[in-house]
Amino acid sequence: MASPQFPAEVPREIMEIERAITRISHLLTRSRRHDxxxxxxxxxxxxxxxxxxxxxxxxxxxxRPSEMAARLAVEAPHVTRQVQRLERAGYVERVPDPDDGRAQRVRLCDSGRDAVECIRAVGRRWMDEALAGWSPDERRLLAGLVHRMVDDFVAHADSLSDQCGLPADPHYERQP
Structure with a gap:
């Protein structure tokens, strides 16, 4: 297997960006934060x-559960188990697939939509509190730079897919 080519020197700002992304990713995915x-x-x-x-x-x-699994980059049985739990809790329901009578799709119930909005509201409130010392201009600048970074990451991943002869990931779209 050929080893990838890495530059001898990585710019310091790239190392700091990678470090910051790793830190925020860890903070956002910790189980205590979820709880x-x-x-x-x-x-x-x-x-x-x-x-x-x-x-x-x-x-x-x-x-379709298979589409959900692909979009979330998880195995289909994982989605099936979670859908069953969410269905028992009343957050989702299965409905017939209009394109294939043998298949089913998963639909968010009103209580599921309310649950998502409550979770988003808590996250947004905590973000607002954490960035309370930032001016509106700084927040707008940060939002624009983060969107730009994600768009550039997506474009780069697409170009790597092209180079390898793989299809681009259709689940990530650039922001307008």
């Missing part, structure tokens, strides 16, 4: 369920 968030939101769901609820809310229409 505090769902407790404050009043939504008793486990950590693995939140991305599914968010995905269904963002999609705005029922999705």
């Amino acid at each position: 505090r968030t769902v407790a404050a939101a009043g939504v008793p769901v486990d950590r693995a369920a939140v991305p599914m609820l968010r995905l269904l809310a963002e999609q705005g229409e029922p999705m």
Whole structure:
């Protein structure tokens, strides 16, 4: 297997960006943070369920479990177990797939939509509190730079896919 080519010197600012992204990723995915968030939101769901609820809310229409698994980059049995739990809790329901009578899609119920909004509201409130010392201009600048960074990461990943002869990931779109 050929080893990838890495530059001898990595610019210091790239190392600092990578370090900051790693830190924020860790902070956002810790189980204690999840536990505090769902407790404050009043939504008793486990950590693995939140991305599914968010995905269904963002999609705005029922999705096949296989599509959910692909979008979340998880195995299909994982989605099946979570859908069963969310269905028992009344957050989602299965509906017939209009394109294939043998298949089913997963739809967010009103209580699921409310749960996602409560979780988002808690996260946004905590972010607002954490950035309380930032001016509105600084917040706008940060938002613009983060969107630009994600768009550039997506474009770069697409170009790498092209170089390797792989299809681009259709689940990440650049911001308008």
